[in-house]
Structure formats: structure tokens, C-alpha cells
Amino acid sequence: MAAPRLARSPTCLSCLRRLAQPSSPSPLSWTQTRAKTTKAELEDLQGIPVRLLRDIPTFGRKHAIIRVKAGRMRNIWFPKGAAEYMTRQRFTEMGLSEAAIGVRDRSFGTQLVLDEEQGTQARTQTQTSSEGKSKRKDVLTLSPEETQTLLMTLLPKALVFPRIPVSTTPAPPPEPLVPRSPSLAANAVTSTHSSTAPESAVVTPIFGSVSRSDILALIKETLLADPQGGRVALEAESLELLGLDLEHDGENRIKRLGTFEVLIAPGVGANGEEIEPVRRLVQVVAEES
Numbered sequence: 001m002a003a004p005r006l007a008r009s010p011t012c013l014s015c016l017r018r019l020a021q022p023s024s025p026s027p028l029s030w031t032q033t034r035a036k037t038t039k040a041e042l043e044d045l046q047g048i049p050v051r052l053l054r055d056i057p058t059f060g061r062k063h064a065i066i067r068v069k070a071g072r073m074r075n076i077w078f079p080k081g082a083a084e085y086m087t088r089q090r091f092t093e094m095g096l097s098e099a100a101i102g103v104r105d106r107s108f109g110t111q112l113v114l115d116e117e118q119g120t121q122a123r124t125q126t127q128t129s130s131e132g133k134s135k136r137k138d139v140l141t142l143s144p145e146e147t148q149t150l151l152m153t154l155l156p157k158a159l160v161f162p163r164i165p166v167s168t169t170p171a172p173p174p175e176p177l178v179p180r181s182p183s184l185a186a187n188a189v190t191s192t193h194s195s196t197a198p199e200s201a202v203v204t205p206i207f208g209s210v211s212r213s214d215i216l217a218l219i220k221e222t223l224l225a226d227p228q229g230g231r232v233a234l235e236a237e238s239l240e241l242l243g244l245d246l247e248h249d250g251e252n253r254i255k256r257l258g259t260f261e262v263l264i265a266p267g268v269g270a271n272g273e274e275i276e277p278v279r280r281l282v283q284v285v286a287e288e289s
Contacts (some may be wrong), residue, residue, distance in 0.1 A: 040106070041103075043069075044066070044067065044103050044104045045067065045103075046067060046069075047067040047068045047069045047070065048067060048068065048069075048070050048073060048085070048086075049065060049066070049067055049085075049086040049098070049101050050065070050066065050067075050068055050073050050077065050083040050084065050085060050086055051063065051064070051065050051083060051084050051086050051090075052064045052065075052066070052082065052083050053081060053082055053083055053084060054082055055108075055109065056077075056082060056083075056109075057108060057109030057110060058104075058105075058106050058107075058108060058109060058110060059104050059105065059106075059108065060102070060104060060105045060108055061105075061108065064102060064105070065086055065096075065100050065101050065102055066101065066102055066103065066104050067101060067104075068083075068104070073085070086101075140231055141231055141232075141233040142228060142231045142232055142233070143269075143270070144266040144267035144268060144269050144275045145266070145269055145270070145275065146228070147232050147233070147234070147266040147267065147275075148266040148275050148276070148278060150223060150226060150228065150229065150232060151219075151223075151232075151264055151266065151278040152278055153226075154222055154223055154225055154226055154229070155219065155222055155223075155264075155278065155280055156222075156280075157280065157281060158259075158280065158281040158282070158283050159215060159218055159219070159262070159280055159281065159282050159283070160283045160285060161210045161214065161215075161218075161282065161283070161284050161285070162285055162286070162287035162288070163206040163207065163208060163210065163257070163284055163285070163286070163287055164206060164207045164208075164286070164287050165204045165205070165206055165207075165257060165286045165287075166204070166205040166206060166207060203248050203256050204256055204257040204286075205248070205255060205256050206255060206256060206257060206284065209250060209253045209254055209255045210253070210254040210282065210284055211236075211252065211253045211254075212236040212237075212239045212241065212252050212253075213236050215239055215241075215262055215282060216234060216235070216236050216238075216239060219234065219264065220232065220234070233267070234264070234266075238264060238265045238266075238267070239262055239263070239264055239265075240262065240263040240265070240277075241253075241254065241260060241261075241262055241282070242260060242261040242262070242263065243258075243259075243260040243261055244260070254282070254284055256284070257284050257285065257286060258283075258284055259281055259282070259283050259284075260281070260282045260283075260284070261279060261280070261281055261282065262279070262280055262281075262282050263277040263278070263279055264277055264278040264279075264280065265277045266278070
């Protein structure tokens with residue numbers, strides 16, 4: 001028996017080139033590899049066919065035909081009238097075949113549910129915040145009855161506001177005397193015209209003005225003398241100025257020297273009626289230089 005020949009590497013140049021070239025791909029590698037089916041997709045393909053009678057989030061819209069677990073249909077959906085069983089007879093009655101069975105829509109209604117939850121949470125937070133602010137306001141502010149007592153006790157009879165008066169035009173010089181006629185008797189009286197106006201009609205304007213906000217600021221500053229003064233809830237609309245003249249003053253604003261009256265309304269009492277306002281004087285005086 002002849003001894004086997006030992007395998008030797010080819011020495012031919014053409015053989016070396018043939019071995020160096022890559023081999024052609026196998027026909028088996030042309031076959032496409034199918035992706036693996038997920039667990040959720042397997043669940044959607046199993047179960048019994050049912051027809052939804054209303055929109056059900058994460059499952060589908062009304063009238064959709066899908067497969068679900070028998071326990072869900074028996075214990076939840078069928079007793080609540082959310083779906084009906086799709087038997088062969090029911091398919092025939094509706095003129096459908098099993099090809100009409102679709103797949104569960106897991107994304108249906110999820111955004112709507114999320115929006116409703118966020119809206120409910122926002123409304124709850126807003127309501128809680130409003131209730132907290134309301135309770136805090138009730139605790140920090142005095143009642144109208146207590147406010148009235150504090151105003152009558154601490155406020156002086158007159159609230160004084162120094163202001164710089166505007167310099168008025170000097171009065172015109174007196175008219176020259178009319179020469180006396182030589183024909184008049186020595187004891188005859190001549191008539192003269194007086195241009196002097198009564199003092200009561202003199203109006204002295206001021207630089208700036210005294211507004212309701214100015215009066216309110218002075219009232220609150222005066223009330224701070226009492227520990228409870230900071231809890232008084234007053235607004236500029238709570239004040240009413242009396243004695244204003246639109247010819248010389250502005251609306252709810254004093255623009256001249258003088259004495260005026262202010263009504264301070266504490267608010268509505270526990271019985272639902274307006275508490276009697278507190279009356280005080282407002283004196284606008286010339287500021288000393």
C-alpha cells in the first residue's frame with residue numbers, strides 16, 4: 001500500500017490568487033431574518049374576539065374588534081356593557097369574517113388620560129393654594145368692627161399735610177384818585193370802586209397734591225402705634241373725600257390749601273351690613289420754609 005502524500009501548500013501563482021479571493025456568499029445568507037415577536041404582540045394575538053361598545057384607553061375605539069383575555073371580558077367588560085362577544089353567528093350577522101379582527105391599540109387615549117390627570121392635579125393645586133391664601137388672609141386681617149374701633153381710638157381729629165403753596169400774582173396797584181371838581185362843595189362825598197375780593201374767596205394752590213393714597217399711607221402709619229395696627233385691611237377705595245371743588249381740585253385729589261373731610265369705611269360687618277365710616281378732617285397747610 002502506497003504511503004499517503006502529505007498535503008503541501010500550492011506553489012502555483014494562479015492557485016494562490018484563487019485561494020486569496022473571498023468565496024461567494026451562500027444562498028442561505030440571502031434569507032431575511034424575521035424579528036422576534038414581543039410578549040405584548042403575542043398577547044394581542046391571543047384571547048377571544050370581542051367588539052368594543054365604547055372607547056377604551058390603551059385598547060381601541062368604539063366598534064373595534066380585537067382579541068382580549070377571557071377573564072377581562074367575563075369579569076370586567078361584559079358586566080359593564082363595554083364590549084360584546086364576537087361569535088361565528090355574530091360575525092355572520094354583521095357580514096364580517098375573522099379577518100376583521102384587528103390588533104389592540106396600546107397608544108389610544110393615553111395622551112388624553114395624561115392631560116386629564118395633569119389638569120386635575122393643576123386644579124387641585126390651585127384650589128389648595130387659593131384656600132391657603134384665603135385662610136391666611138382671614139387670620140392676618142382684622143374684622144371691620146375691630147378696624148372701626150382701632151380707627152376711632154388712634155386717629156387724631158385732623159390729619160395734617162404740609163404743602164408748599166404756589167406764589168400767586170401780586171394784586172394790581174390801586175387806581176389813581178379822580179381829581180376833585182372845583183364845582184363840588186367842600187363836604188361832598190365822591191364815589192370810589194373797590195376791587196378787593198373777600199378773603200373767603202381766595203384759593204391758594206399747592207405744589208403737587210394730596211391724594212387718597214397719601215391719606216391712606218398716613219392712616220396706616222398712625223395705626224402702627226398699636227400692635228394690631230398692621231392687620232388693618234384698608235384700600236384707597238375705602239376713603240371718600242368731601243368738600244372737593246372740581247374747578248380747583250382733581251377727582252379724589254386735593255390741590256389747594258384748606259380743610260376737608262374724609263370718610264373711612266371699615267367694610268362689611270358680620271351681619272352683612274356696612275360698618276359706619278369714621279369721619280376725620282384733612283388739613284392742607286402751608287409748609288414753613
